[in-house]
Amino acid sequence: MQKDVTIYDLARELNLSPATISRGLKKSNVLNKDTVNRILDKAEEMGYRHNNFASNLRNKRTQTIGIIVPRLNSYFMTSVLAGIEDIASKEGYNIIISQSLEKKELEKSNVHTMFNKRVDGLLISLAYDTKDIDHLQPFFDKQIPVVFFDRAFPTEHSTCVVINNHEAAYKAVKHLIEQGCKRIMHLAGNQLRDVYTDRLNGYKQALEENNIAFDDQLVHICKLGEQDGIEAADAILSMQPEERPDAVFCANDISAVYCMSRLKENGIKIPEDIAFAGFNNDAVSRVVEPKLTTIDYPGYNIGEAAASGLINILKGDITMIKTTKLVLQASLLVRDSSKRQKK
Amino acid sequence: MQKDVTIYDLARELNLSPATISRGLKKSNVLNKDTVNRILDKAEEMGYRHNNFASNLRNKRTQTIGIIVPRLNSYFMTSVLAGIEDIASKEGYNIIISQSLEKKELEKSNVHTMFNKRVDGLLISLAYDTKDIDHLQPFFDKQIPVVFFDRAFPTEHSTCVVINNHEAAYKAVKHLIEQGCKRIMHLAGNQLRDVYTDRLNGYKQALEENNIAFDDQLVHICKLGEQDGIEAADAILSMQPEERPDAVFCANDISAVYCMSRLKENGIKIPEDIAFAGFNNDAVSRVVEPKLTTIDYPGYNIGEAAASGLINILKGDITMIKTTKLVLQASLLVRDSSKRQKK
DNA sequence: TTGTAAGCGTTATCAA
C-alpha cells in the first residue's frame, strides 16, 4: 500500500505552506485565484485525496447523518432512503444506515454504534416493539438532534415527520362503507406505535360517522406479516357465513394480500363477498388479483422532509426546532379489490 | 455541546499514562488485570467514548467495508446485505452502502466516494449498463481489495461470488420441456452482464439437448422491468395463435409476473396455454396467481461468502486471493405456473 | 494574500 499524498506533499511541490494548501483545496476566496487553481491542479495531478479522519478530528464534526430503520425491504423504506439521500448529498452530508429488524435490542445497539460514530444527527423510525426511548438519552444529553419519521415517539426533544394516519385510514374505511360494506374487519398493528393506533382510530371514526357499531371482535391486532394475514383469513373462514365480515381493512399491504389469497383459495369472491383495502402501496398490491385498494404512502417526501428538517437544525435554524411535528399527505388509491358498485 | 471525555481525562483521574489507558480500553493482556478493570469502570463512569477518527488517523485503517449495489429494493438484495452485515459485524467491520440505481455514472461517483472514505475493501454488484471497470482503477492501483458478487466482471484483479446461472437456467428450461413445452420464449437481461448471458446459454443448452431448434425470434432482450414484461405479453398476443410460445422463461420474477398477468387478462390460461418460469424467488413470485416457478437465489449465502472472502483478503489470507471465483448453488422451485402434468 | 505553529485523540515504539 503506497503512501497517501498529503497537503504537505502538495505544499512542498508548490513551495507553499500547508495552510495555504488547505485553504486552496476548499477554494477559499481569501486566496489568490491563481494560487487556488495551481493547488487544485496539482492535487489532481498527484492523486491527492482528502483525509476525513484528520479533518473530522480537528473539526469535531463528521458531516454524517445516521439512519436507523426497522427494515430495508419495503418499497416504502427504499423511497424514504432515496429522499434522504438526495437532500443529504446535496447538502454535503454522508449517511450511514442500519436496520433494527423490528427488534428493540438491535435498535438499541445500533443507536449506540451511531453515537460512537459521532453522527451529527440521527433519523430514526422505531422498531415494532420499542416501548420507550431511553436508549436515545445519550443523544439528548449531548444535544445531538434526533428526527423521527413514520414510526415516531411523542417527545418534546425531537421533531417528527409523519403522515396523517388517522385521516388516511378514515378515508379507506369510508370508501369501503360507500361501497356498501357494513361489517368491516380491521387487521391492526402493534398499538405501541402511533401509526397503528391512529389507523385504528380512523377506522373507528369512519364507523361511528356512519352509524356502524364498533365491534372489537372484528379488530385483530397482529404483526401484519404474511402469516398473520393467513391466520386472519382462517379466522374468517371458521365463522358462520352470516357472521363473516363483508370487508377487511388492513394496516399494511402484505397482510392484506396474504389474507385475500387465502380466502380466494377457499372460494370467497373478492370484492363481491369481501372487499379489501390495504395500506402502503407496496409492489405486491399491484400484482395480486384483484389489485389491492390501498393508501399511497409518500416515502420519498417523508425522506426529504426528515432530512431537510434535520439539516436545518444542524445549521442552527431555530424555526425548524419549534416545528415539532410535520404532517404529510397520503392519498387513497382505489383499485378492484374494493370496487363493488358498477356505475 | 460539552467536551468529550478522552483517554487523557481517564489518565488524570486514575494516575496512569494515556498509553496505559489506551491499552486498558482494548483489554490488552499485557496489562495487570486489575488495572484493566479499573480503566474500564472509570471509562464507563465518565461516559468515555472511543474516537474513531483519531484512531483511524493513527492506524490508517477504517474497519469499514463499502458496498455498492444496483438497488436495495429486492428481497434478494436485502438478503445479501443481511449476510454481509452478519459476517462483517462479527469481524468488527462497519459497512456503508450506496445504490447505483442501475446507472453507470452514479456507480462511478459512488466508487469515488467510497475511495475517499477510505474503505478497507469494496463489495460491488455492477449496474445494468456498466461496460468496463475503469472506475475501479483507483482501488486496484492502491491494492484495496474489491470483491464482486452476483453481477461480476471478469478480471484478474478480484475475487467474485456468483451462482451457476447457466446451470440454474438450464434446470428451469429443462423442467419446462419435461412439462411438454416445445416452443419456449426467453425474456433475457442485458447481455453485458454475465448473469444474463449465462442464463441465455443455459436456456440454449436445454433446448439443444432436447432437440429443439433455437429460434432467436423467441429471445427478447430487455431491462426486465414491469413494463418489459407487459410488452413481451403484448408481443405474444399479437402473434398468430399457432406461432405463440407454449412457455416463457424469464430472467427475473418481476418481468415474469407482469407478463403473466397481462396474458391472463387477455384470456390466456397459465400454465395450460403458456407455462411460466422466473428467476430469483422474489416475494411477488409467491403472491401472483398461479404461483410462479422460479430459481431460489441464495442471497444470504452470497452475502456471507462475499464478506468472508473480502475479510480474509484483508487479513492477508493468501489462499482466498487465489480463489478468484466462488460458485454457490441455486435450486429450482417448481410451483403452479409450470405444472402441466397431473400425476 | 500567505505563513507559523499548536492542537484534535489515539497508538506504536522504545525505554524503564
Added chain:
DNA sequence: TTGATAACGCTTACAA
C-alpha cells in the same frame, strides 16, 4: 507491567 514521546493529516488563530 507501565510511561514518554512522536506521529497520523488537517484546520485555524494569529502573525507577517
